[in-house]
Amino acid sequence: MARYVMVIDSEKCMDCKACVVACQQRNHVPYGLSRNWVRETVSNGSPCGFKFQPGACMHCDDPSCVRACPTGATWKAKDGVVEIDRSRCIGCGSCVEACPYHARFRHPVTGTADKCDYCRGTTPGQTPACVAVCPMHCRLFGDADDPSSDVSKALAAHKAVHVVPLNSGAKPTLTYLDATTPEELPEAPVASHPVEAMRPLAKGVTWAGGLVLAALTGTFVRQLIKSSEKEDAEIAAARESSADDRRDKEDKA
Known part of the structure; x- marks a missing residue:
């Protein structure tokens, strides 16, 4: 170097x-x-x-x-x-x-x-x-x-x-x-003392911002998972309903 x-x-x-x-x-x-x-x-x-x-x-x-x-x-x-x-x-x-x-x-x-x-x-x-x-x-x-x-x-x-x-x-x-x-x-x-106090304050703000970002990321991921699970459940229900309709038609025939 x-x-x-x-x-x-x-x-x-x-x-x-x-x-x-x-x-x-x-x-x-x-x-x-x-x-x-x-x-x-x-x-x-x-x-x-x-x-x-x-x-x-x-x-x-x-x-x-x-x-x-x-x-x-x-x-x-x-x-x-x-x-x-x-x-x-x-x-x-x-x-x-x-x-x-x-x-x-x-x-x-x-x-x-x-x-x-x-x-x-x-x-x-x-x-x-x-x-x-x-x-x-x-x-x-x-x-x-x-x-x-x-x-x-x-x-x-x-x-x-x-x-x-x-x-x-x-x-x-x-x-x-x-x-x-x-x-x-x-x-x-x-x-000055106010300026000296800014360093730990800035670090605290940085850590707080990081925690908030992590929390928001976690919430976003959970929402994605829940939305995916809900969508899968709706698809499964639709398939089951479609299967029931087919069975009803077969029974009538």
Whole structure:
């Protein structure tokens, strides 16, 4: 099984925003919103006093957004990508609030959660739009468990740096190389008590719905059996009546 990760060399970024625009176009992101970004960060060692930090969903191990979702609409796939099942998303915004990277938003048209999914589409592992268009090749994507991949080679040749907000316990897999200067991030948000209570409530509703469905199925099957038995009885009675009529005619003859 592949383990997909993104690696970013911030030193190469020139803030052209090609990655942002390409992501918006491929994934039909509404105007004014974005699945990825390029942020300006303070850097005393830089001649101009700042550097650029590209970013997106960190596709964390043990993601806080997954824990916050009351319906199980978001999960960590076996290949390392954090995904969203929009057919199960109720648009509560719990995952949006729980993400310490502010990498999620509620889609204004569908009302469901949205974020970077590495442009999975129908082909997991395809090159994301942001990687494909970067003129400086500061973004890399691939299977970290494949020694021949560009991602594995970059990780082997450089120091890995991760952005971890205070008190978040986040375990990001999106990795920066060497001298990147991560932006100051606030402490990890905490889901409200009503939202926390939604998870067991949602599970209870699911179980109740399952029981109701099972009961309805049982009733339907019983009705089918009873209808079949009634039909068989009526057919048998009709045959018996027909036989009696024949016997009466024979006796009269």
